[in-house]
Amino acid sequence: MGERIIELRDIKKSYGQVYALGGVNLSVDRGEVVGLIGDNGAGKSTLIKILSGVVKPTSGDILVRGKPVTGWSAARSRDAGIETVFQDRALAVQQTIVRNIFMGRELTGFLGWLKVGKEIEEASRLMREIGFTSKVFTPHSIVGQLSGGERQGVAIARAIYKQAELIILDEPTTALSLTETAKVFHFVRQVRASGRSILFIGHNIHHVFDIADRFVVLDRGKVALTADRTEIKSADDLINFMEEIAHPGGLPGLHEAGGAEQRAR
């Protein structure tokens, strides 16, 4: 495995008496797709907010490329190359692909005038890098004309333009059809091939299983399982495990699912 982009050690977050996260360890290496799975209320969104620096952990250490960082904040997160892509609200849908990619970081020359040609060139390069090619769309196409999966592509291209090393995809395929999901997977694989890392967060275990190199299962604020792709045979194994932790020994016929526990590290 390559360089360790980020590592969370024993991260706790409490809101008053309630623990949203009770000691989470999570790391992402360069060129790796980590799938983060968890039910509603498992602490996924709190974890994303901590990674993006919006929320500060109550306790625990954050290491960027092996070095502990003090005073973790949104700015530090950005400096570490972490970009979060939220599902719907990420793009300005009435604007062109170019305008979305360069949102807030317009390529400007003299007195703030846009370098239109350079922006198109750079946008085309970025879209090519993530494997987004089209005979129908140009960088001047309105994002609102794109399908859900393609919109994710634009958001990912924008994150890459912002020099992201680790892209957090928050439920990128939840509202998408099969073909659209396939497009997002295509983009994710291209990003991984370019040596960047992705934290892929999802409800749908099948989706996460198909794309991730490593799985982290979050349950009630704790990591219930961390496993490499090679350690898990099928998505059904993961599903069984999820059901087991949701209803420990509760549902008939699941008593034998302890096998997944043994695989957990």
Added chain:
Amino acid sequence: MSKAMEPDLQTPLGRASGPTAKESGKEWSHPSDHWLRGFVLDNRASLGTLAVFIVMMAIFMIANPTVFTTWYLYSSVLTTLPVALFVVVPLVFVVTCGEIDLSFPATMGFASWVFAIVVQAGYDPFLGIAAALLTGTLLGFLVGSLVVYGGLSSLIATLGMNFLLRGLIQIINEGKSTALTNLADSSAYAIFSSQLWGIPVQIFWAIAFVVFSALLYNRHRFGAQVKVVGDNPDSAKQMGIDVQRVRVKVFVFTGIGAAIAGTFSVMINFTWWPTAGDGYLLPVLASVFVGGTPTWGGIGTVAGGAIGAVTVSFIQTGVVAAGLSGFYVQFFNGLIIILSLLGHKWNQARYR
């Protein structure tokens, strides 16, 4: 439309159609990438407005062909139209940003009042123009800050500011106007308010302002950020754009435009009235929307707004020139507004 826009991610490149060798290196292409088609699609709102204008003028001309051959008709429109253009164009920015500004008539009155005071005191009109611009900038900043940092509805807050500022003007002046008789000999008048080849010179300044603003809107960071903020402020914020600052800036831009407009209208009349600017509120707002800028923010068209202003200012002249009585003016105003809105609704898709 949606079918034509079907994505084509699977098809191997350069194999589908056309000269293969030439297209194989080009991954972005458009089936009908003709410049004219692109131009029409990109400018459909302003072209629609232009069509409305041409149809309207054609009807007027058919009703009374002889009047429309006289230059005087156009000359009078070209004198007053520039005043409207200087506020219509900034308002396109405001509406694109998802806000509205109803305080510009009072800003016009206030800034031109400052101009009148400076000129009447015997200073050079250029100094008066500078003072008016400064006043417009400050008032725009004041109104914008109130709306943005005060977290108020721009519709109501700017309406309130319009009354408040106009009230201040009325209280201090007690309805008295200011005549600026020495203005006609000044070089500022020659530059900004005389005639060039028989054409009122204001229109050249207004066209320059429209062109500059269109570039600002389409080719500058400011325009790009205004559109993004109006489209999706959450996303803009996440991408590091200072959303509040951009919003204040559009109000400042309107303040500056209103100051220029107010000063021009005083120079045309050689007189400043305490009501200066009041009559522009509704025609200017109508021009923005007739021009094809939608109410919901994120998109708009400066050129369309300008054509909208031309359309609105020709309604009154045209109705009278066509031989109808002045009582028809309001009816035609309404008719043009409604027809334009229907046209734009059919012409523009709204993406969510």
